Amino acid sequence: MKFDNELSIIQQKIANGYAGVSRRLAVMNSLDLEIGQNVIDIGCxxxxxxxxxxxxxxxxxxxxxxxxxxxxxxxxNNRCKNLNNVELICCTADKINIENSFCDRITSTQTLEYIEDIDLSLNELRRISKKKSKFVNVSILWDYFRFYGPEKKLNDIIHEAFRAHCFHQMLPLDLVGKLTNLGYQNIQSENLSYLITNRDENSPAIFYEKMLAKFAASMGIKEDKIKDWQAQISKAEKTKKFGFTSFPVLTTAYLI
Ligand SMILES: C[S@@+](CC[C@H](N)C(=O)[O-])C[C@H]1O[C@@H](n2cnc3c(N)ncnc32)[C@H](O)[C@@H]1O
Incomplete structure (x- = not known):
């Protein structure tokens, strides 16, 4: 999935609200930054x-x-324009114009699962990492990303279509082995899952609903089906039968 135009705006709204704030708090805690460090955010x-x-x-x-x-x-760029110690680079994670062993911390949030050849990118991240640097990643267990409320058959159709939006549905499970093979140690996984039962402007649910609807349309699902799914979500919220779950996992590791 490409995060351009309308999708980038929807994604930034998710980042502004509860889902974004809570995972950034977990990432910042885990990064345990020190003054003077060089840190890179992959898929910023x-x-x-x-x-x-x-x-x-x-x-x-x-x-x-x-x-x-x-x-x-x-x-x-707009967000960081007053900060002199920020560098923003337009590139993919498999080819980063940064010298070897430059970074004290490598972090990434809900990005690695969108990269088809993830091994190539993980190798590149290792190349730019200092010895003893920390790797902090958040990726979602997409099998547990789900809306509740609409009728099951229709809901399954929309969720099944959405599976194609990223390459790796359950990356946190594979990451442990991949990092081990690359020489990382002390690999730990932390559960950042949540349940949302409302669709206000601070809730990721309303924006993910738009994202799924848009994606389903791009996968050829008929407009009336998508509208019906959204109407059923809205009705479920009114009757207090609505839910949305997501299961992000924070993975940390040290390069030895
Ligand atoms: C779901 S967004 C997450 C953005 C941000 N990390 C956050 O949590 O708000 C995924 C981001 O990964 C970027 N991305 C996709 N493929 C990438 C790649 N191969 N290398 C680096 N970033 C990539 C997208 O452009 C998008 O901005």
């Missing part, structure tokens, strides 16, 4: 985390964000 989107990292490492440190989407980088 609208730059929320890049901004927080820049403040965390101070003027002698560096906060780098990379993303292949020009729309996302434009938003990140």
């Amino acid at each position: 989107g609208g730059g929320h985390l890049v901004q927080e990292i820049a403040l965390g490492v101070g003027v002698n440190g560096k906060s780098i964000g990379i993303d292949p989407s020009k729309d996302q980088l434009e938003a990140a």
